[in-house]
Amino acid sequence: MSKDNNVQQEQNQNIQETAEFQNQAMRDFVEEKAGDNRSRGPVDDSTSRLSDDQNRLISQHNLRK
DSSP states (O other): OOOHHHHHHHHHHHHHHHHHHHHHHHHHHHHHOOTTTOOSSSSHHHHHHHHHHHHHHHHHHHHHH
């Protein structure tokens, strides 16, 4: 029985290590591809043609039609 327990514990440890490795690899990939969310993108309040308030008013008007 103890041999079976040791094998089971080793399998559980291997599964846990594999899951941790996959999680870290996924985090690294997402961080690399997502970039810095604090950097300004190509469109922001200073470069947009309409303000957010104006866009909201237009959307509400179009929904009423």
